[in-house]
Amino acid sequence: MIKPEKPNPKVKEVFPESLRQAYDTAADDVSKTAVLTRLENRNFDIMLDGTVIFDFYVDSTEWMIKNEDFANWIKTEKFELIIHDNPAGQFAYGVAHEMKAKIIAYVNPATPIPGDFITFGLTEESSWLPDWYSGSRYWFLPYHFSSAYNSISWYFSHNWYLLPKIDALLKELYGKELPPTQELMKKVDLVFLNEHFSLGFAKALPPYAIPVGGMHVTKSNGTLPENIENFLKTKDRFVYISFGSIIKVSNLPPETQKILIDSVASFDDVNFLWKWEGAIPEGLPKNVFAMKWFPQQDVLAHPKCKGFVTQGGSISYQQAIFNGVPLIVVPVWGDQGYVAKTAEYHGIGIHLELADITKETLTKALSDLLNNERYARNVKEVSRRFLDRPMSPVDTAVWWTEYVLRHDTSHLKSPDISNRSVASAASPEGIVIGSMSFIFIPFSL
Incomplete structure (x- = not known):
């Protein structure tokens, strides 16, 4: 993780240096392994092998809750809205529950990780859309059969292997049992997707899944040093x-x-x-x-x-x-x-x-x-x-963020997805949008 050269005066960044160093060291180690294994095995991704990526999520979360400064901060601050970086943001759902805050998942990759569609209640289209894998890992299976298998496998690994570990870490942080993270994730108020149909694949998305790909892009005249x-x-x-x-x-x-x-x-x-x-x-x-x-x-x-x-x-x-x-x-x-x-x-x-x-x-x-x-x-x-869009990606994200703060979003979801009542207001701290406040918790690579 890199500190901004020019911090925004409206943004309070809380990332203890010990956490930053641990994260950077782990990411560098995985990077070296990923490059070498990819050279030897076509289509092989060390992060998608077994439980490697889930173990990284657990380690990252454990580093945070065992850091006294971060743990004290997260337990004492109050926000109305949490925006978390997905994947690796499962920890944020327990935090949102304790703060009685609303929550938006920002899916930073070009498409959600295999299995995340089901977890968020989105339509799973693995029969015809590609996933994170470059090709089939199994010589005897066509790619789309492999993709469908990956989604099912990842869903169960996520819910049966990763989330119980996240539940245990949240219990350690707060000293009590919280509702299962799997259930809390169904209460996500909105999902921002870092993609757009113009440069990806057309998908069936419910109203609470909003494509905002391109928020980071700014126009330049191309002048270089x-x-x-x-x-x-x-x-x-x-x-x-x-x-x-x-x-x-x-x-x-x-x-x-x-x-x-x-x-x-x-x-x-x-x-x-x-x-x-x-x-x-x-x-x-x-x-x-x-x-x-x-x-x-x-x-x-x-x-x-x-x-x-x-x-x-x-x-x-x-x-x-x-x-x-x-x-x-x-x-x-x-x-x-x-x-x-x-x-x-x-x-x-x-x-x-x-x-x-x-x-x-x-x-x-x-x-x-x-x-x-x-x-x-x-x-x-x-x-x-x-x-060619009716609103810029940033304006789209801002409008929907304010919408979440104004309304309960259960009407955006299918009847089979768990709903919840309007979250109670929290103390106005953090980044201000209008008269509201939120915290952004980045956890992903």
Whole structure:
């Protein structure tokens, strides 16, 4: 987790440094394992294997409740609304129950994790829609059979393995039994989805599930720092390479790093801006400008940016579409496999598995992305659809947040989903929207 460079004076951030360090260390360890296992096993995701991701959720929650500063704060503060980051936010439902607060789940990935649809009472469409996996993990099962199995398996693992552990941690925090988290989750007042039908798949969503994908995207004129602009002057086009903040290129084996470097070096007429986490190697090709951090939205908005090689995080995916930049998606974990399939479905990108990368496959993918006009044409059309909305994503989220504060939302749900009475008001602390207040609890990767 990263502290903001310019904190908002209306936001009080409570994240003890010991928790931050524990979280960062665990995420880095998982990142290294994820990259190496993905190289060896096509479509394999360490975070979706067994109970790995659930154990990470439990560990994260346990770190919080055992931190005296955080535990005292969460037990004494009162808010009217909690917005929690999902997945990994199951802990927030017990907190909301104790505060008598309303609760909104913000599903940060490009689509909910397998099984979450059922947990939130959303329509499960695994028979025809892809899930987080890049492909079937079972050679004898077609992908959609595998997807349906994954959803059922994850639902039971979530409810029978994870939630009892969360219940026990909440009992430890509050010193008493709370209603089962599984029941509390059915009382979610609203679900924000970090997606939009224009760049994903059409889904059957109930009124309390609101797509708000693109809230983070801002318009840029593409102006970059002088040293980067001077480098880009040497050629008419460039490709941006970034695998996000957690997946580090420096964690790749030396032979894989060499394949990546040799591939980009073969493009004499193309420059590359490369976000390189870790120590930047010496002797990079002359057409490569590497840094540990780039202003990504400005890079993607630059008129010379003609392609984006990415791990497929939903944030990066939406920024690329906003700016009309086609992609090569190399998924490593989580929802990135879903993003790769989505980019292929819309004809705006190429799905390339890490285990399949050779100099030949990467060079061909880059050449296709740069020279096949259909990718640029398609992504510009998808971008127009993505931007064409009655309200901006931020305005949509604000309106619905205020709606939740004004009303009981049981009328937005099917009769078979548990309803609850209007939550009683809590003391006005936190971030103010109108005259109301809420707390945002981020737990996910």
